[in-house]
Amino acid sequence: MNPPTIKDVAKAANVSVATVSRVLHNLSGYSEKTKKKVLDTIEELGYQPNAIARGLVNKRTQTIGVLFPNVSSSFSSELLHGIEEVAHEQEFSIIVCNTVADGIRTMKYLQVLREKQVDGIIFTSELLRDEYYRIIEEMKIPVVLVNTYSQKYQIPYVKTDDRQAAYQATDYLIQKGHRDIAMIAGTKSDIIAGIPRVEGYKQALTDNHIDIDESKIVYGDFQLQSGRDAMETLLANETRITAVFAASDEMAIGAMGVAYEKGIKIPEELSIMGYDDLSLAQMVYPPLTTVHQPLKEMGRIATENLIKLIIGKERVSSNIVTHHIVERKSVTEKA
């Protein structure tokens, strides 16, 4: 026995499928009596509409595709949380795609999303390459960028001001009396979260009349291990350092780990500042002072905007969401 279709209920209720469809959608054009009859037999048969069939005629699937370079990172998870929340509120489903930051795989996924006729796409934390843009453009559906943006194409995005946030983080350290501040930067070539944060750091130094010492800047890839490596390098340099600003919480925590191993007390002997404010920032000891990015909120905003675009709004603004420094225990006044 197959599940009942609209035809089955039409037959059982002695009306046409058109009528059933009308009451299903609360359109006008039927008496109270037939409405009741239809509703009753829907109940009775346990009828459930088929969204696939509906999607075929409406050309709307009520689903959106979300691309992450790394689904299982805390960063992505928190974004996903916000995305899922508003999608569900607005009756959209989300298909999640893990691109592994790989071009081939991303293209493959974009193909799949196209074939599955998603209504829109959220693209996160990666540079939108030309080839990606081209295929999305062909699909004629809206996209929104999260935690990335495109210089070349005008696409709505939601992100923080990385340069400013890094500036403020560095300045915060300076206000605490630190002048020998190292930076564990993100991926060197990353024009979204790599370069701007280094620029912010440098600018803050300059504005405070502190010379920039390139040997105090070490590059990682945002992940824990690279933070460890960077810290080792910094320590090997034997230049004086009283504070470290890391471009991600993970790297900050990695740095903290090697500090511990070397018997360096945090924050008494070395202050460490992170970036992101992932939930693990509050879990480590000492809790990490860091730049808070409202990831869940960013996910929410992006999804709200995407849905507006899907619903038919012509354009939607980009959002620079506000970061702030959350003071915990890993940074202290310089003695």
Place this chain on the structure above:
Amino acid sequence: MNPPTIKDVAKAANVSVATVSRVLHNLSGYSEKTKKKVLDTIEELGYQPNAIARGLVNKRTQTIGVLFPNVSSSFSSELLHGIEEVAHEQEFSIIVCNTVADGIRTMKYLQVLREKQVDGIIFTSELLRDEYYRIIEEMKIPVVLVNTYSQKYQIPYVKTDDRQAAYQATDYLIQKGHRDIAMIAGTKSDIIAGIPRVEGYKQALTDNHIDIDESKIVYGDFQLQSGRDAMETLLANETRITAVFAASDEMAIGAMGVAYEKGIKIPEELSIMGYDDLSLAQMVYPPLTTVHQPLKEMGRIATENLIKLIIGKERVSSNIVTHHIVERKSVTEKA
């Protein structure tokens, strides 16, 4: 200009849609020449099949629904990573659902998944209530359980042996010379990850002729804060404790945090053992000795099994995957 359909390519290639469909699926029944002609015009028009239309006739959408009580937890993320991996390998998409461990919301999601005609469901980390089972049964699609199981219904699952793992963790502590071992347990009423772990703990104690002291067992809810609270309680008890076994890494880390705050040295003065081996277990200092659950692998296995079931395999076995203890730095030999 709408995107080209199979009809458009048929017309342009001067063949019937049936033929186009055949070459699309590599069926037999056309000459090399027409094959080439069709392929060329597909290329030329940039034709992409419409999976929605295909799904309608095939009654297969190549998508599976995945339910998490909390999408943004590390636990779920790692599961999701494995799930996504094999889904993608096997040409399935996944719709992720965040149930927030809420019955209403779960039912809502199940409805959505039904309407969207998913081919199967992965249900994780929560008790499968009767009402959930009933609706899934009506849908006539396979389900697999991850990190949970059902006593009442015979549904394939993949999980670890919680009782045994807790037993071994406790025994490990005992072998290290500890006899005053507290437990920070999970949710008291949780028959999957709560009760069995306490039972394993108790059994290990008993088998080693150590009396069970109920005041050494404090219940949390697997989350960080509850681990902190539990540790406070334990410390307030003033009963002697040299080691703590926590039923989750988060709780272990919470406990470590309050230990630090009280000036208790880990592991010198107190050994702490976790459960899960989330990536954060290696991030904290000292790195957490814990019970490793192969979460990503569990996600993979579950998805492989689900797809087998979808493909038509009659039945598939359940899997008790192997855990193991990973020794890091938070546990030491009792002095």
Place this chain on the structure above:
DNA sequence: CTGAAAGCGCTTACAG
């Protein structure tokens, strides 16, 4: 207030 019919973009017997 209501129904017959076309159409969404495919697949798949069936017939030749």
Place this chain on the structure above:
DNA sequence: CTGAAAGCGCTTACAG
């Protein structure tokens, strides 16, 4: 080797 046609489960003018 190939095509005409029915059908998947809906929605939506159109006509009455």
